[in-house]
Amino acid sequence: MAGSIRRHWKRWLIAAVAAVAVLCTAGPYIYINYVQDKPPAALSLDDPPGSDSSGSSSGSREDVAGAWRVGSGSQAGYRVDEVLFGQNVTAVGRTEKVTGELEIEGNRAVSGSFTVDLASVKSDSDQRDGQFRGRIMNTERYPEATFELTEPIDFGSAPAVGERVSAKATGELTVHGETNSVSFELDAQRTADGFRVNGSIPVTFADYGIEAPDFGGITVEDEGNIEFLLAFNRA
Template sequence: MAGSIRRHWKRWLIAGVAAVAVLCTAGPYVYINYVQDKPPAALSLDDPRGSDSSGSSRGSGQGVEGSWRVGSGSQAGYRVDEVLFGQNVTAVGRTEKVTGELEIEGNRAVSGSFTVDLASVKSDSDQRDGQFRGRVMNTERYPEATFELTEPVDFGSAPAVGEQVSAKATGELTVHGETNSVSFELDAQRTADGFRVNGSIPVTFADYGIEAPDFGGIAVEDEGNIEFLLAFDRA
C-alpha cells in the first residue's frame, strides 16, 4: 500500500511540475501575442499631430529662412527590442516634453538642437518605466538627452506646403552624461505655418555607459533607437 501511494505521489508531482513548466512557457506567449497591445508604430510624418497642410493658414506664404523653435505636437522617445520570458517584444517609450530650436539660411539648417526630458518618458509598463528612470538611465542624475547639429543640413530646396524632403544630419548626441558623434537620415515636411522633422537615431548603449538590462526574465538588446517627430513654429 505504501509503495502504491509513493508511486501515485511521484506521478502527481511529475505531472504538477510539467503543468507549471507549460504554464510558464505558454503564459508569456499567450499574453504577449494575444493579450498585450502591439507597440505603437514608429514616429513618422504620417502622424497627423502637429500637422496642418491647409494652404489658407497665416504662414503659408512665408519662406522657411529664419529662427524656429520646437512647438506643440512634438514627441520623442526610444524603441528597443526585448526578450521577455523567451518571447521577442518591442518596447517603446515616449514623451511630449521636447524643446529645441533651429536656424535656417537659404535651404540649409545651419544650427539647431533639441532636448528630451527623459524623466517624463512613459511606455505601456510602469515596471519598465521605473527601471528606465532608475538603474538604466539614472534620470535623477542625467535628466535629459540632447542632440546638437555640428554640420549644416542641406535640404536642396524649400518644399511646398504638404511636400517632403530628405537629408542627412550629423551632430552630437548626449545621453547618460556621454557624448558621441552620430549621423542619420531625416525627413522634413512643410506645413501651412511651419514644418515638421522626423528621424531615428541609432544608439549602442555601451557607447553611452549604459548597461542593457538583463534581469527577472527580461533581456534587452545592446542597441536601440531614439525616435523623434518635431513640429517647428516661428521663434
C-alpha cells in the first residue's frame, strides 16, 4: 500500500513539474503573441499631423527661411529589441515632451537642435518604465537627451506644401552624459504653416556608458534607435 502511494506521489510530482515547465515556456509565448498589444509602428510622416500643422496654406516654396521651433504634435522615444523569457519582442517608449529650434537659410538648415525629456518617456509596461528611468538611464541625474546639428542640412530646394524631401543629418547626440557624433537619414514635409521632420538615430548603448539590461528573464540588444517626429512652427 505504502509503495503504491509513493509511486502515485512520484507520478504526481513528475506531472506537476512538467506542467510548470510547459507554463513557463508556453505562458510567455501566449502572452506575447496573443494577449500583449503589438508595438506601435515606427514614427513616420504618414502619422496624422498635430493641431499646429493644419489649416489652409498661403505659403510658397520660398518662404521657409528663418527661425523655427518644435511645437505640439511632436514625439520622440526609443525602439529596442528584447528577449522576454525566450520570446523576441520590440519595446517602444515615447514622449511628447520635446523642445527644439531650427534656423534655415535658403534651402539649408544651418543650425538646430532638439531635446527629449527622458523622465517622461512611457512604454506599455510600468515595470519597464521604472527600469528605464532608474538603473538603465538614471534620469534623475541625466534627465534629457539632446541632438545638435554640427553640419548644415541641404534639402536642395524648398518643397511645396505636402511635398516630402530627404537629406542626411550630422551632429552630436548626448545621452546619459556622453556625447558622440552621429549621422542618419531624415525626411521632411511642408505643412500648411510649417513643416515636419522624421528620423531614427541608431544608438549603441556602450558608446553612451549604458549597460544593456539583463535581468529577470529579460535581455536587451546592445543597440537600439531614437525615433523622432518633430513639428516645426515659426519662432
